Amino acid sequence: MPSPRRSVEGRPLGASASSSSSSNSPGSPAHGGGCNRFEFQSLLSSRAPVADPTCARLRASESPVHRRGSFPLAAPGPSQGAPLPEEDRMDLNPSFLGIALRSLLAIDLWLSKKLGVCAGESSSWGSGRPLMKLLEISGHGIPWLLGTLYCLSRSDSWAGREVLMNLLFALLLDLLLVALIKGLVRRRRPAHNQMDMFFTLSVDKYSFPSGHATRAALVSRFILNHLVLAIPLRVLVVLWAFILGLSRVMLGRHNVTDVAFGLFLGYMQYSIVDYCWLSPHNVPVLFVLWNEP
Numbered sequence: 001m002p003s004p005r006r007s008v009e010g011r012p013l014g015a016s017a018s019s020s021s022s023s024n025s026p027g028s029p030a031h032g033g034g035c036n037r038f039e040f041q042s043l044l045s046s047r048a049p050v051a052d053p054t055c056a057r058l059r060a061s062e063s064p065v066h067r068r069g070s071f072p073l074a075a076p077g078p079s080q081g082a083p084l085p086e087e088d089r090m091d092l093n094p095s096f097l098g099i100a101l102r103s104l105l106a107i108d109l110w111l112s113k114k115l116g117v118c119a120g121e122s123s124s125w126g127s128g129r130p131l132m133k134l135l136e137i138s139g140h141g142i143p144w145l146l147g148t149l150y151c152l153s154r155s156d157s158w159a160g161r162e163v164l165m166n167l168l169f170a171l172l173l174d175l176l177l178v179a180l181i182k183g184l185v186r187r188r189r190p191a192h193n194q195m196d197m198f199f200t201l202s203v204d205k206y207s208f209p210s211g212h213a214t215r216a217a218l219v220s221r222f223i224l225n226h227l228v229l230a231i232p233l234r235v236l237v238v239l240w241a242f243i244l245g246l247s248r249v250m251l252g253r254h255n256v257t258d259v260a261f262g263l264f265l266g267y268m269q270y271s272i273v274d275y276c277w278l279s280p281h282n283v284p285v286l287f288v289l290w291n292e293p
């Protein structure tokens with residue numbers, strides 16, 4: 001026997017269903033619409049009693065949200081147990097920011113997988129993998145550190161030494177900040193990545209942010225500000241940074257957001273370096289290694 005239930009408008013549903021001559025009318029249990037009404041009820045009030053357990057089970061298993069194994073739409077009524085916990089009720093009404101972040105993450109994973117065309121030899125662009133790995137070496141920390149130290153040892157002008165000393169400081173600051181953030185965020189590299197990178201640190205098992213992207217943005221901004229270059233070369237420097245960033249996703253090393261944030265972070269790191277610019281006037285101790293050229 002149907003128990004009296006309240007509809008959305010406040011009318012008793014049981015009465016209308018039993019008094020109606022057509023049991024196939026939308027909303028009646030025979031039509032399958034009875035469950036729909038329950039759906040409205042449970043969404044509007046998590047405390048609404050679930051009068052028909054068969055309907056409740058059907059509703060829970062049919063719900064696409066339930067199938068995905070996410071938050072429960074059908075709250076157990078007082079007849080079934082405790083009221084819905086606070087955190088679940090908050091899930092029923094997720095914030096705009098939460099939805100936006102989850103959507104961004106889903107798009108990020110989907111796009112990164114699509115772009116990971118050189119992730120393995122058997123990938124669709126697998127033959128381009130050696131070229132991508134060459135780009136990887138061009139943005140690796142070791143060649144940049146060794147190259148800067150070598151140029152520093154060969155430099156015969158104060159101005160050159162000052163610039164190279166600051167480039168060295170920038171590279172070390174970058175390594176430190178990236179290691180710190182990677183260690184804090186601990187985002188795993190994409191599943192399709194082959195961990196065959198040359199000389200990595202322990203935090204490099206994590207992917208956020210991309211260390212190559214931060215270095216590329218930092219070094220390019222540094223070069224553009226401290227080297228006098230012809231326009232085509234300046235364009236080439238900027239292109240190198242962006243192509244290196246893209247190659248990280250194509251190689252399957254990173255998700256798009258790792259690279260996007262990496263480029264942003266590298267760009268901002270240059271501002272820190274510029275602000276703390278080392279010179280013989282503010283840190284003479286760094287420059288005492290050299291005699292006047």
Ligand SMILES: CC(C)=CCC/C(C)=C/COP(=O)(O)O
Pocket residue numbers: 140141142145175197198199200201204206207209210211212213248253
């Ligand atoms: C050992 C030194 C000096 C640098 C490590 C460079 C490296 C392997 C960074 C990882 O970059 P991604 O985060 O882009 O994969």
